[in-house]
Amino acid sequence: MSARVEDKLFLDRFKVDEESHLRIISPKKCLKDCSQQACLYLCPANVYRLETDHIAVHHEGCLECGSCRVGCPHLNIEWRFPKGGYGISHKFG
Template structure:
């Protein structure tokens, strides 16, 4: 079962604006060798594209791992607006 299949089980109320933002996208490509966001995020929000890291905030499970796991503290992390984001059915 892929992570996409897993996220498909969840309910999200997706906001138009992302609650996650790379403060300086160039840092991720030019300065970050480890790129732990690609591994630690349980929802695979961060993906390595050709020349950048994309942020697929729609499936974010709001755990906070990327914020504290980023070695360059390069992620501006907010909670989604009230009522938006993941909605647990069972919890």
């Protein structure tokens, strides 16, 4: 049985809501006060990406693991589950 993360992610299915369930509360704080920008490294789905002048949130790939919610040192991420019927569904086997 394969243990590669890519193979496991292949089993997941997403129904994407256009409205993001993740929001950076203060984008300015990310650039001015957050030296480590942990969200860029702790998200297993690479949802947070550094652009020229801001951190973009690609919510469509979110695995709903909650790591960014607790890992942001400035509590600067508004986090909720996607609306009912949207988000990730895990398939096993």
